[in-house]
Amino acid sequence: MAEQRHRVVVVGAGFGGLFATKALRNAPVDVTLINGTTYHLFQPLLYQMATGILSEGEIAPPIREILKRQENVRVLLGTVTEVDPEQRTVTAVAPGTSYTVEYDSLIVAAGASQSYFGNNQFAEHAPGMKSIDDALELRGRIFGAFELAELATDPATIERLLTFVVVGAGPTGVEMAGQIAELAHRHLPGQYDRIDPRKARIILIDALPTVLSTFGDRLSTTALRQLHLLGVEVELETKVVDVDETGIEVETRDGLRRIESLTKIWAAGVAAPALSRQLAEATGAKTDRAGRLQVNPDCTVPGHPEIFAVGDMMALDNLPGVAQVAIQSGKHAAGQIKRRLAGEEAGQPFKYFDKGSLATIARFHAVASVGRFHFAGLAGWLLWLVVHLLYLVGFKNRVTAVMHWFVSFIGRGRSERVATFQQVFARRALQQYRDHLP
């Protein structure tokens, strides 16, 4: 009878899980990759999907297609709800079914979810930016607000509809605010009869005193100037204290203030996924304040050398939740498994190579911090373009993304504007349905 090969289960097909799986391509292992969706999501471009530049297919290629030439991998749809470290099994659920898979080595790369800092009720009126569903809902809300403003007659209602508030001035918030401003000032003018989209207010709010605080003072100041040039109102040292259907309440040094706005976008805060808590309870591992698993320097879970936690859900040396940490830690976990199977010494600490940070503010303008080098303006934007093309998965996706960028950045088109009522209202309808369940 043929000897059973080493079984590796990878949970999550984001950057961490996908790159770990690919790194095991020629290893003498059988890999089972379990993911909650059928696609690999390129989260850094979600904001372009929400603002009509890219389509969902371009940033979310099917996992099966990406891995179709890798013979030692089996792809399964499922949300892993439980890891049993004693039995060495994971249990997953998919619509109408559940199943259990055994492993010899486990790589958990379940990413992160949105945090509302204990105010989950804000989510109903201020969607986050973590998933395709979020971006489609936001697309519907943003373009829908302009449509409703065209129908409205009361000036206060029009103003509320044309006020967009983005909470969180990190890269996602800055990119989102910049794109809504470009939409209002450059793409939509001339398409409506009664309203002038240029009158839209785009407000970017953060509790901190700077935008893009992790990029350093110089780039932060450049980004702030560029946002002002785009017409974005930046309100710093401003804390959101309440969000409801028609507005947002903020606290500043001068006290409480209300901003009337139908469209609010939450781009602040991350929390570890539910699986992180379950894994911590099952293994006795500790978690940090965001719920991320505290791992050993080699990315293994303490007391369980066969379990690795990588990417956004691991807490190690204060590493940031960025794509490169996930990619490199996923590859490191795969490398450790290969070393063990080859009888080589393992347990080497994960060493992160910081390739830098990028954030676009508008077309032809981005800030980039690469080691000691700081770029802004066109140079930063060209670097952004090259990096995103390199990491977008799939040749076809790269070609169509470039075409869409050409249409949006050189021309004035926003071709991916399809939005349905289902996209906008399904989440709330589902929530209400769940609330009424016994």
Ligand SMILES: Cc1cc2nc3c(=O)[nH]c(=O)nc-3n(C[C@H](O)[C@H](O)[C@H](O)COP(=O)(O)OP(=O)(O)OC[C@H]3O[C@@H](n4cnc5c(N)ncnc54)[C@H](O)[C@@H]3O)c2cc1C
């Ligand atoms: C809007 C946005 C913009 C960003 N911009 C940048 C940027 O410009 N540059 C940068 O470096 N980083 C950026 N990031 C961060 C970057 O995307 C993450 O650091 C990276 O995706 C983390 O990879 P990961 O594999 O840990 O998790 P993810 O990529 O989130 O992947 C997790 C995967 O696990 C799956 N999953 C989750 N739970 C389960 C479960 N229980 N069972 C099965 N599957 C599960 C999910 O479906 C998903 O496919 C951005 C993130 C967001 C949200």
